[in-house]
Amino acid sequence: MTRRAFVAGIATAGLLSSQRRDDGGIPARVADVVLGIEHAQIEVASGRTVSTTTYNGTAPGPLIRMREGVPTSVEIFNRTEVPEYVHWHGLEISAELDGTPEEGSLAVPANGSLRYEITPLQAGSRYVHSHAMAMTDLSRGVYSGQFAFVYVEPRRNPGRYDQEIFLSTHEWEPRLEPEQSDESAEEDEDETESGSMEIRYGIRSINGKALGHGEPIRVREGQRVLFHVLNASATENAQLHLPGHKFYVVSLDGNPVPRPSHVSVLELGVGERVDAFVEMNNPGIWILGAVDDEVRRSGLGIRVEYALRQGEPQFARSGDLPWDYLRFGLKRSAPKADEVIPMRFLRVPPDQHGMEKWSINGHVYSETDKPEVLTCGRRYRFAFNNRTPEAHPLHLHRNTFEVVRIGANAATGIKKDVIVLQPYQKAEVDFVPRQRGLVLFHCHQQMHMDMGFKRLFQVV
Ligand SMILES: [Cu+2]
Secondary structure (H helix, E strand, O other): OOHHHHHOOEOOOOOOHHHOEOOOOOEOOOOOEEEEEEEEEEEEEOOEEEEEEEEOOEOOOOOEEEEOOOOEEEEEEEOOOOOEOEEEEOOOOOHHHHOOOOOOOOOEOOOOEEEEEEOOOOOEEEEEEEOOOOOOOOOOHHHOEOEEEEEEEOOOOOOOOOEEEEEEEEEEOOEEEEOOOOHHHHHOHHHHOOOOEEEEOOEEEEOOEOOOOOOOEEEOOOOEEEEEEEEOOOOOOEEEEOOOOOEEEEEEOOEEEEEEEEEOEEEEOOOOEEEEEEEOOOOOEEEEEEOOHHHHHOOOEEEEEEOOOOOOOOOOOOOOOOOOHHHHOEOOOOOOOOEEEEEEEEEEOOOOOOOOEEEEOOEOOOOOOOOEEEOOOOOEEEEEEEOOOOOEEEEEOOOOEEEEEEOOEEEEEEEEOEEEEOOOOEEEEEEOOOOOEEEEEEEOOHHHHHOOOEEEEEEO
8 A cells, every 4th residue: 555545535643643743842633634735647547647636646536534513624735836725515614614716715825734624514425626716727626636525424324235335527638629519509699600619538537447447346236335426527517327227316415305216317517416326136247337428438437247247248228217306306385585696697709719708697707706795594596597508517605505496397305506507497596694704606617617607605
């Protein structure tokens, strides 16, 4: 085991203590979670190594386990030449520790370190990742390997299972290319001018390995496997299936749903998490991976092997239980909101550099924007209206919202921190801010976020 792997995750007592002393010369206690932001080579496939910035030398970084309501000390060492922002996605913590420049959070200085304590208030699947602005530097932000799964252990057990498996999707070798026209462009009238740029990737992975290059998931017939899935992509929404099997979805973005249900396909926008049980009742060799053949062949998949089975993976079409948030909610209307905040999303055509921008209510975010004031304890409703031909994974920081309407359908009970708004779709989400300070709202597609798809609130 390398030293790096040894230090990963919940820090091992004693190992780092010799390196750190407080001013009185007394050895400082090792933090519960130690993250080293550092460059590393990641072997995504044999002979295919990417050079990137990571947490603790691997991508994904270490699986970080915390406990609901238990204060957790975190120490972050930045071994790079640039300041970094480490964002605790889905944790309701102070703006100071949330890890974004927009909220005025503490940065991890270049070649420096930062130590603090956080208390996860909600159990479930969470996520830690870089919140640096990338713009056209595709080595930064979530394009890099700076991401890790955070699992907050519930006070009570989530149920019986034989195996627990964590999966994170990610793409590598990003490049900017002129957008290729496709059918969706026809709907978009301003697509007639050329020069728009989009992100393309060389290779995709689950848990940092392209399909066929990592260790398979080994199961036995009759097992009940709990999958924790995270979309840690910078820009790509994912559709995953496991042919011959169904997913029994119990939580979205780490929060238990009121109506757990079976689906054939998991759909995760950037930043979303899904927890689902699978009954292993179809022995064979299978691929848990992208529904799209091309995406799966470019690496987004992992072999699932039943004991005593070998050979090539079987092919099967996905079942007929489609993904739909409403499947997991209750068909009831939410209480009236104290205030409705409409948000209309538009695409701003590319400028002379070929970069399109994104606006909310006609405004492209600027650092000089004054945050809009919200009051603690009031029930706010965001009324989203997507006037673009793209899906957007919309993320609210430091808060959990409840999906209360998608299109014409009312719902309650679906609690999330990211919602994918489909092209030209409308949806409404409610939230009651409980902590003061700045709160960032943005599209989690990194390029959209960097190009103006952001809005800042101040809770008083
Ligand atoms: Cu977007």
